[in-house]
Amino acid sequence: MVISPRDPRAPGVTVVTSGLRHTYPTAGGDLVVLHGLDLEVPGGGYAALTGASGAGKSTLLSLLGGLEAVQEGVAEVGGRSIATLRGDDLATYRRETVGFVFQHYGLVPVLSALENIELALSLTGIDRDERRDRARTLLASVGLADREHHRPSTLSGGERQRVAIARAMANDPRLLLADEPTGNLDEQAAAQVLGLLESMRTEHGCTLIVVTHNRSVAERATMRLRLDGGRLAA
Amino acid sequence: MSWSDALRLAFESATRRFGRTVLTVLAVTLASALLVALATIVVTANSRVINQVSKGGPITAIRVAAARAEPGQLETDDFRLGSPLRIDEATIAGIERSEGVDAVAPVLDLEVLAVPPRVPGGPQRIFERMVGVDLRHPERLPVTVLAGRLPAAGLSNETAVTLGYLDRLRLDADDPERALGQRVAMAHAQVVPSVTGELDYRGRWVAAEIVGVVAQEAAPGMFLVPIEQVQEDRDWALRGVGDGDRQPLPRSPFSGLIVVADTLGDVHDVREAIDDLGYSTSAPEQLIANVQRYLRVVDIVLGAIGLIALVIAALGITNAMLAQVRERRREIGVLKAIGARDRDVQRVFLLEAGFVGAAGGVAGTALGIVTAAAVGAVVNRYLAQQGLQGVELSVPLAIVVAGIGGATALALVAGTVPARRAARLPAREAVGGA
Numbered sequence: 001m002v003i004s005p006r007d008p009r010a011p012g013v014t015v016v017t018s019g020l021r022h023t024y025p026t027a028g029g030d031l032v033v034l035h036g037l038d039l040e041v042p043g044g045g046y047a048a049l050t051g052a053s054g055a056g057k058s059t060l061l062s063l064l065g066g067l068e069a070v071q072e073g074v075a076e077v078g079g080r081s082i083a084t085l086r087g088d089d090l091a092t093y094r095r096e097t098v099g100f101v102f103q104h105y106g107l108v109p110v111l112s113a114l115e116n117i118e119l120a121l122s123l124t125g126i127d128r129d130e131r132r133d134r135a136r137t138l139l140a141s142v143g144l145a146d147r148e149h150h151r152p153s154t155l156s157g158g159e160r161q162r163v164a165i166a167r168a169m170a171n172d173p174r175l176l177l178a179d180e181p182t183g184n185l186d187e188q189a190a191a192q193v194l195g196l197l198e199s200m201r202t203e204h205g206c207t208l209i210v211v212t213h214n215r216s217v218a219e220r221a222t223m224r225l226r227l228d229g230g231r232l233a234a
Numbered sequence: 235m236s237w238s239d240a241l242r243l244a245f246e247s248a249t250r251r252f253g254r255t256v257l258t259v260l261a262v263t264l265a266s267a268l269l270v271a272l273a274t275i276v277v278t279a280n281s282r283v284i285n286q287v288s289k290g291g292p293i294t295a296i297r298v299a300a301a302r303a304e305p306g307q308l309e310t311d312d313f314r315l316g317s318p319l320r321i322d323e324a325t326i327a328g329i330e331r332s333e334g335v336d337a338v339a340p341v342l343d344l345e346v347l348a349v350p351p352r353v354p355g356g357p358q359r360i361f362e363r364m365v366g367v368d369l370r371h372p373e374r375l376p377v378t379v380l381a382g383r384l385p386a387a388g389l390s391n392e393t394a395v396t397l398g399y400l401d402r403l404r405l406d407a408d409d410p411e412r413a414l415g416q417r418v419a420m421a422h423a424q425v426v427p428s429v430t431g432e433l434d435y436r437g438r439w440v441a442a443e444i445v446g447v448v449a450q451e452a453a454p455g456m457f458l459v460p461i462e463q464v465q466e467d468r469d470w471a472l473r474g475v476g477d478g479d480r481q482p483l484p485r486s487p488f489s490g491l492i493v494v495a496d497t498l499g500d501v502h503d504v505r506e507a508i509d510d511l512g513y514s515t516s517a518p519e520q521l522i523a524n525v526q527r528y529l530r531v532v533d534i535v536l537g538a539i540g541l542i543a544l545v546i547a548a549l550g551i552t553n554a555m556l557a558q559v560r561e562r563r564r565e566i567g568v569l570k571a572i573g574a575r576d577r578d579v580q581r582v583f584l585l586e587a588g589f590v591g592a593a594g595g596v597a598g599t600a601l602g603i604v605t606a607a608a609v610g611a612v613v614n615r616y617l618a619q620q621g622l623q624g625v626e627l628s629v630p631l632a633i634v635v636a637g638i639g640g641a642t643a644l645a646l647v648a649g650t651v652p653a654r655r656a657a658r659l660p661a662r663e664a665v666g667g668a
Contacts, residue, residue, distance in 0.1 A: 058665055067571055067661040088575050094661065095573020106568035106664055110250035111243075122239040123573045167572065179665060 012044035012207030013078030013097065013174045015064060020073035022059055022230075033059045035230040036073060041207055041223060043078075046198070048221035049211045055227040057211040058179055064209065065177045066094045077175055095123050099168030099206070101197070103180035105160040107152040113163045114139060114148035120170040138166040142196055158189025165196050169204065176201060178210045182217060194220065235578040244585035251558075255590060258554045262594025262641050263601060265547035269540030270602025270637040275609060276536055278628045280529050294336070294501055295376055296508065296517040297451075298329075298491035303514040308505060313516045321488040325511070329493055332507040334500030339374040341490040342366040342464045343453040344471070347437060349419040356403045363455030364393075364420060366464025367492075374494050375452055381410035382446035387460050393418060394446035394458040402456070410447035417443050420457065422467035424474035438470045453490055498522065544640070547594070548648035555587055555652035559659070566656050567663025576657040583653035584646060591645020592638065599637035603629055 020037040023030040033056045041047045049057045062068040063075055063082075070083035077097060085093050100106070107116050117135040126134075139148055142162035144155075152160050161181060168176060178197055182190035194217055201208040210221065218224050226233040235243075248255045302316035326338050346364040350356065367375050369387040377384070385392035395418075397407050405413055421437030428434035442459070450458050468484050476483035493515075495504045501519050508515050559566070569579055610627045617625070 062662050062665055065571065067567075067664060091570070091573055091575040094571060100571045100664070102568070102571075102664060104564070106564070106571070108565055108568070110247050115246070119243070119569075120572045123235050123578070125236065171573070 011174075011205035012201075014043040014045075014076075015039075015041040015175065015207060015209065016074070016076045017060075017064075018074040020060070020063065020070070020075055022056070022063065022068070022071050033230050034063075034073075037227075037230065037232060039225060039232055041209060041225075044201075044205050044207055045223055046201055046208045046221045047210070047223040047225055048218035049209060049225050049227060050213065050215075050218050051227035051233070056230045057227055060227070061177050061179050061209065061211055064175070065098045065100050066090050067100075095120075095171060097174050099171070099173035099176045101161070101164050101168045101176070101178040101181045103183040105152065105157075105164045105184075107160055107164060107167075109152055112149045112151055113144060113155065113159075116152070116163055117167045117170050120167045124171055134170070135166075138170060139163070141169075142166045156189070157185050158192055161185060161189070161193045162196060165193065165200065169200055172204060174206050176204075176206045176208045178208070180211055180213065182212065182214060190214070190217070235574060235581065237581070240578065240581040241585050241589075244582050244589055247582070248586050248589050254554065254558070258551055258590050259594045259597065261547045261550040262591055262645060263598040265540075265543040266595050266598025266637050266641045267601035267605060268543045268598075269640075270599045270633055271605040271609070272536045272540050272602075273633045273636075274603060274606035274627065274629050276529075276533055277630060277633065278606070278610065278625055279532075281625075281628055293522065294495040294498055295374070296493040296495065296501060296505055296515050297376075298493055298508055299514045299516070300486040300489050301514045302512050303509050307514055308502075308509055311516060311518050311520050313514045315514050318486065319512055320486045321491060321513070323487070325513075326488075326491065328511060329491065329508060332504060334496050334504045334507075335493060336496045337371065337374050337494045339368050339371060339492040339494070340461060340488040341452045341492060342461055342468065342487070343455050343489045344422055344464055344467055344484060346420045346422050346457065346467070348421075348457065350399075350403055351416050351418070353403050353405070360399075360402060360456070362399075362457060363453070364422075364457040364459055364464055364467070365450065365453045365455035366459055366461035367452050369460050375450070375492055377448050377450040377452060377458065380447045380449060382414045382444075384446055384448070385442075385458070385460055388462050389460060390440055390463040390466065391442050392445045392459070393420070393442040394448045394450075395444055396448060396450060396456050396458070399456040400447065413444050413447055415443065417441055418457075422471055424470055425476055426474050433475070438467065452492060544644055547641075548644050551587055551590060551645050551648035552651060555583065555649055556655065558586075559583070559652050559656045562656075563659060563663045566659045567661055567665070570659075570661035571664040579659075580653045580657035583656045584649050587645045587649020587653065588642055591642040591648075594645070595638035595641030598641060599634055602637060603634075 018038050020034050021032070022034040023032045037060065049060065051057050063070055064077065066082055066085065075082050082093060108119060111119060114135050117138050118131050121131040121134060136148065139145055142165055144159060144162055147155060147159060155163065176197065181197065182193055185193060197208060197210065198220070210217065212218050298321070299313050299315055300319055300321045302319045304314035304316045307314045326340060329335060330338050343363045343365045346362060348360045348362055349358065350360060369384055372384055385394055395413060400407050400410060400413055419439055419441050421439045423435045423437055426434050426436060448458055472483055493504060493508065495501045501517055505515050505517055566579055607627055610625055613625060
């Protein structure tokens with residue numbers, strides 16, 4: 001199924017980091033999570049980020065998604081430095097450029113599947129009827145047209161993640177970031193979700209970066225990037 | 235995110251977390267119910283007390299006597315009567331022109347001989363005063379109907395009697411209805427010279443039906459009748475010769491006036507204007523001022539109790555919402571991750587607090603009015619047992635508006651800190667925090 005974007009866009013953005021360094025303050029002193037990371041994912045590319053726990057995968061994804069401020073180094077998405085973005089500009093970047101899929105789904109529990117997708121669309125200010133139509137189309141595109149009034153608690157893990165993917169695609173992002181999207185799913189649901197992410201990338205032409213521990217998931221990507229101790233492993 | 239979208243999200247969030255919301259709303263409901271009930275009781279009690287002070291008439295009423303004012307009249311609430319001073323239509327017109335005067339009602343009273351129905355042990359005749367008032371405008375008069383109704387204006391065969399009359403006839407004051415329908419013969423005397431040259435008395439008799447029992451302070455007297463009837467009796471008396479001090483001819487067309495000022499603040503100025511015309515006046519202005527001072531203290535004390543309840547409710551809202559912010563950190567992070575701005579998040583939490591406040595305000599106001607009505611019913615039962623007139627519950631629109639609006643505003647204030655805290659949470663909470 002092909003989803004018509006709200007407005008024509010260029011294909012996925014190129015992601016570049018250079019000398020990216022990030023630390024977290026801890027009781028025992030600063031914990032360095034990224035040690036001057038250099039990487040490049042071409043526009044429309046499909047990269048899998050792997051590595052042991054604490055290697056800095058989720059931190060890198062948070063930095064690229066604008067969830068955390070860049071402390072040191074360069075992080076460019078579509079040729080634009082995200083280190084300079086603050087406040088409303090950062091919110092606009094997250095809303096218009098990035099789609100995020102979380103391991104824990106990140107659905108608002110009091111809203112139905114349809115309302116969760118509408119929530120993302122409501123932030124762009126489009127009118128209610130258009131929003132509802134688009135949300136229904138997105139929900140149908142992930143095969144959950146008959147679940148629109150179901151709340152997350154009444155959906156299976158795979159269904160929740162499909163709703164989360166539909167929500168991530170709501171604003172037609174140019175960069176789709178998925179943090180362990182299959183981490184809580186069984187094999188069949190994981191394959192379904194992964195297939196969905198890949199088809200979204202193909203149909204929308206967005207860049208896809210997936211953080212995963214799963215080797216078979218990583219092997220489906222066109223680029224495999226392994227982080228080790230905050231650096232890109234050879 | 236638009237206000238309507240934020241409101242919808244806040245509403246969904248509040249209604250679908252039903253148990254928690256109900257508990258928070260309940261706290262606001264109880265606090266606003268207490269405040270509304272106290273305010274309603276205070277307003278009702280105030281009007282009751284002021285009514286008692288003003289003897290059931292308009293609180294701004296001033297009584298004017300057909301007599302000159304003695305020095306120092308304005309320093310006391312009571313009459314300081316001097317020599318007789320005529321009150322006529324020109325006097326009424328003059329007072330009506332004074333600033334701050336709403337209405338002027340004439341009063342005329344005369345002594346009558348009344349023959350009541352035969353009652354074992356009761357008097358065969360009564361010498362009393364008959365008070366004539368303008369019954370087309372009873373609202374201007376210090377008259378309270380305890381049973382039955384007022385006599386119809388212009389009729390000479392109806393009268394109302396006071397509790398003093400019931401006492402004289404040994405009738406039960408707790409059962410004033412028993413006097414209704416009885417007939418009283420009343421006569422005013424005319425003094426005429428007899429053929430022997432001595433003075434002779436003759437009466438003009440009127441049979442009147444008792445249609446009501448009243449408490450009245452227009453002038454001393456047991457019989458309240460339309461002023462036209464007393465005017466006819468006065469004219470009849472004037473056709474006689476008078477009998478010196480014992481039966482003097484009523485020279486003044488009116489024996490007094492009830493002057494109603496526009497506001498309580500005008501009462502003193504109007505009294506001054508009437509004093510300048512030379513008339514003695516009486517008004518409970520100093521008594522009312524003293525009573526109001528005491529009532530103000532009661533207002534403050536009860537208001538403080540209500541406010542303490544509201545502050546406790548506000549703290550409850552703040553606490554509940556802070557707990558929600560803690561529990562919904564990831565949800566808030568996700569909202570930000572999909573592009574919500576800080577102010578969008580703040581708006582959702584503020585509206586959620588406002589919704590809780592408004593719901594509690596509506597429920598609390600309704601509960602407060604019901605509580606006040608229940609208290610009023612108990613008080614009325616007690617007053618009735620004491621032979622006193624009951625109170626009528628007074629719920630000004632301002633109390634309803636303040637009850638709902640105040641609870642909502644308070645909830646919004648209480649929700650400010652949690653809403654700000656939610657807005658400041660970093661978007662990285664979406665991935666479980668660092």
